[in-house]
Amino acid sequence: MSVTDAMAVPNDDAPVLEVPKRSRRKGKYNAKEVGLAFAFLVPSLAVFVTFFYVPFARLVSWGTYESQRGGASYKQVGIDQYTDVLGGNEFRQGLWHSLQFVLYTVPAGLILGTLLAVAAHRRLKGIKVFQAIFSSTLASSVAVSSVIFFFLFNPAVGFFQVSWQSDPSWAMFAAALPAIWQNLGLAFVIVLAGLQAVPDEVMEAARLDGYGAWRRLTRITLPLISPVLMFLFVILVIYGFQAFAQIDIITKGGPGGATETLVFKIFKQTQDYGKGAVLSVGLFCVTLVVTFFQFAILDRRVHYGDE
Amino acid sequence: MATSDVSKGAAELGMGQSPARRNLGLIGQYGSLGLLSLLVLGPIALTVIQALSPPFTYVNEGKPLHPVAVSWQDRTWFTGGPISLIVRTLIVVALLAWLQKVASGGGWKDGALRAPSRLVAIIGGTVVLALAMNPLFQSFFKADGNTLMIYVGAVLAVAATQVWGFLSPTRSPITSVVMALFTGFGLISFCVLTMGPTVWTLAWTRYDLGPAMGRSFVMAILITVLQVATAIMAAYAFVFLRFPFKRILFALFMATLLLPIEVTLVGNVATIRQLEWTDTMQALVLPFGAAALGTFLIRQGFRGLPSEIQDATRLDGYGHWAFLTKFAVPLTRPVIAAFTVISALAAWNQYLWPRSVITQNSFNTLQIQLRLASASEVANANQAIAAALVAAVPVVLLLIAFQRQIIRGLTAGAVK
Numbered sequence: 001m002s003v004t005d006a007m008a009v010p011n012d013d014a015p016v017l018e019v020p021k022r023s024r025r026k027g028k029y030n031a032k033e034v035g036l037a038f039a040f041l042v043p044s045l046a047v048f049v050t051f052f053y054v055p056f057a058r059l060v061s062w063g064t065y066e067s068q069r070g071g072a073s074y075k076q077v078g079i080d081q082y083t084d085v086l087g088g089n090e091f092r093q094g095l096w097h098s099l100q101f102v103l104y105t106v107p108a109g110l111i112l113g114t115l116l117a118v119a120a121h122r123r124l125k126g127i128k129v130f131q132a133i134f135s136s137t138l139a140s141s142v143a144v145s146s147v148i149f150f151f152l153f154n155p156a157v158g159f160f161q162v163s164w165q166s167d168p169s170w171a172m173f174a175a176a177l178p179a180i181w182q183n184l185g186l187a188f189v190i191v192l193a194g195l196q197a198v199p200d201e202v203m204e205a206a207r208l209d210g211y212g213a214w215r216r217l218t219r220i221t222l223p224l225i226s227p228v229l230m231f232l233f234v235i236l237v238i239y240g241f242q243a244f245a246q247i248d249i250i251t252k253g254g255p256g257g258a259t260e261t262l263v264f265k266i267f268k269q270t271q272d273y274g275k276g277a278v279l280s281v282g283l284f285c286v287t288l289v290v291t292f293f294q295f296a297i298l299d300r301r302v303h304y305g306d307e
Numbered sequence: 308m309a310t311s312d313v314s315k316g317a318a319e320l321g322m323g324q325s326p327a328r329r330n331l332g333l334i335g336q337y338g339s340l341g342l343l344s345l346l347v348l349g350p351i352a353l354t355v356i357q358a359l360s361p362p363f364t365y366v367n368e369g370k371p372l373h374p375v376a377v378s379w380q381d382r383t384w385f386t387g388g389p390i391s392l393i394v395r396t397l398i399v400v401a402l403l404a405w406l407q408k409v410a411s412g413g414g415w416k417d418g419a420l421r422a423p424s425r426l427v428a429i430i431g432g433t434v435v436l437a438l439a440m441n442p443l444f445q446s447f448f449k450a451d452g453n454t455l456m457i458y459v460g461a462v463l464a465v466a467a468t469q470v471w472g473f474l475s476p477t478r479s480p481i482t483s484v485v486m487a488l489f490t491g492f493g494l495i496s497f498c499v500l501t502m503g504p505t506v507w508t509l510a511w512t513r514y515d516l517g518p519a520m521g522r523s524f525v526m527a528i529l530i531t532v533l534q535v536a537t538a539i540m541a542a543y544a545f546v547f548l549r550f551p552f553k554r555i556l557f558a559l560f561m562a563t564l565l566l567p568i569e570v571t572l573v574g575n576v577a578t579i580r581q582l583e584w585t586d587t588m589q590a591l592v593l594p595f596g597a598a599a600l601g602t603f604l605i606r607q608g609f610r611g612l613p614s615e616i617q618d619a620t621r622l623d624g625y626g627h628w629a630f631l632t633k634f635a636v637p638l639t640r641p642v643i644a645a646f647t648v649i650s651a652l653a654a655w656n657q658y659l660w661p662r663s664v665i666t667q668n669s670f671n672t673l674q675i676q677l678r679l680a681s682a683s684e685v686a687n688a689n690q691a692i693a694a695a696l697v698a699a700v701p702v703v704l705l706l707i708a709f710q711r712q713i714i715r716g717l718t719a720g721a722v723k
Contacts, residue, residue, distance in 0.1 A: 029551060033550065181347075
């Protein structure tokens with residue numbers, strides 16, 4: 001059918017509407033339809049080209065220019081700036097700091113989110129109140145949570161007068177705390193949605209087989225919700241690598257650059273386009289690698305049910 | 308919250324166990340849930356205490372510690388001008404009406420609130436509360452040791468107005484009384500915290516939260532409208548229209564997910580500077596005018612529509628526009644609503660981009676204004692803390708109003 005359609009002589013008068021949908025696949029495009037499609041796509045494309053692809057392309061080329069005299073002029077240095085910056089201490093340091101932030105926030109988010117969700121996934125009078133409480137941190141923004149924790153752990157006026165924010169070995173933890181707290185709501189909501197999707201019969205069967213609560217959790221519930229946990233893991237890692245407000249508000253990169261993550265270093269380089277561009281491309285590569293790595297490793301270990 | 312139909316609950320509650328053991332289990336479950344709530348709400352509670360604590364300047368100048376930058380002396384329910392009086396009265400009326408609605412188990416429309424007992428609870432409760440606040444604020448000012456007594460008295464007075472409304476055949480009288488007491492305590496405490504201290508209004512004026520909030524509102528609304536509109540159009544094209552290079556274009560759309568603002572920041576800031584758009588609304592809005600995530604989600608929604616609908620409407624002579632507005636969009640409303648709400652939330656919470664393209668404090672969005680507040684003098688830290696709490700209120704309201712949509716949007720990728 002489709003073959004004959006494709007070979008048919010084009011006939012503009014043909015009543016397109018009466019042709020069944022599937023068989024039109026190889027047919028000639030309808031000019032009006034194509035026009036409408038592009039009219040519908042142009043707004044999005046305009047944004048994507050202007051603010052996503054063109055800036056990125058410019059960044060890749062700017063990386064080959066080195067700024068002279070604090071950005072007054074630029075000199076073409078080719079690939080050298082890439083090798084210098086990406087192989088240099090600063091990039092490695094920024095990457096390590098970003099990784100530290102991820103290491104503080106991601107396991108905490110997974111463990112606490114699961115804890116909250118398992119605790120609140122039961123039939124109990126008033127459980128909805130607890131569910132609302134557990135998801136309540138969704139209402140706070142990064143700025144709100146950062147300001148709250150900035151003052152909670154402030155050496156001068158804090159509720160807990162500790163000097164974490166100015167201690168190089170604790171500063172990153174101080175910046176990660178609001179993120180850990182703020183992620184509670186998101187992690188809870190996501191894991192709970194996963195738990196609610198587990199059929200009750202499965203748990204019932206396990207219970208009849210004499211599985212205790214702990215074995216039900218570790219042998220059945222967690223494997224069954226592992227796709228959800230992986231989803232949560234991925235977004236928490238991405239959030240972690242993109243974290244900025246916590247550092248901007250709480251430690252301002254300090255003390256002595258101890259909390260300058262990759263994103264923070266990029267933010268500081270919006271004057272030096274050359275170096276900022278190289279760092280941006282570096283961040284792009286890192287997120288790319290992380291994303292692929294996550295999907296490659298986790299895809300195999302995760303139980304996807306009968307999908 | 309999404310409903311949890313958990314049939315294992317009955318088993319876990321311990322059918323077949325002795326009542327004593329079951330009660331012990333219940334106490335354990337509520338106890339652990341309470342502890343976890345403390346973990347989540349603890350920081351907020353401590354922050355409220357900090358916001359209400361006397362600022363350092365007060366302590367240094369030897370001023371009394373109990374007022375929080377406020378003279379409680381002239382404070383009554385009726386001070387503060389007509390607008391704030393009306394607003395705070397409406398808040399109390401709404402809270403009481405909502406509680407009565409929940410207690411009646413009915414909806415807003417089935418007339419449950421028109422029963423005399425509920426009218427007494429709503430109107431009487433508001434009047435008693437308004438009158439009780441005056442002696443309470445006075446005793447805070449005098450610090451004469453009677454505060455606790457007056458507090459308890461106010462709670463009991465408000466509770467008394469609620470009991471009749473809470474009574475119902477399905478509920479024991481004792482439960483109704485306990486509910487009324489909780490209502491009284493909650494309302495009185497809420498009013499003391501939110502309407503007593505002027506630290507909230509001080510923070511509001513000191514850090515220009517009004518204009519900043521206005522700018523954040525405009526920004527969030529513009530971004531949301533643009534994202535939803537462009538996503539619906541693009542998704543429609545990808546699902547219902549035939550055009551060349553469809554796969555390549557779709558890949559081009561999805562690839563933007565790999566270019567978050569953090570990566571393109573330097574390039575975008577350069578663009579904005581070249582256009583001389585720093586400190587303008589279009590600089591805040593246009594880079595987020597389209598979202599691949601929205602296109603993806605709405606495309607999934609459109610694909611879920613039975614193809615018979617499209618065929619039937621085509622035969623009835625509907626054009627693409629009519630099909631889009633009369634069928635495709637209304638039928639995928641849950642998906643679109645979910646995306647709308649998470650898009651608005653994300654836009655409202657923007658931080659890195661506004662921080663990068665705003666150079667003048669007078670153009671700060673709310674989130675950036677909070678950073679400014681936290682960076683200002685430590686002596687009035689309680690006002691900066693109060694500013695953070697005030698800034699969270701609109702999102703709290705959004706979360707309460709659109710809980711279902713937000714949760715559906717956030718979990719869209721997690722559960723199919």
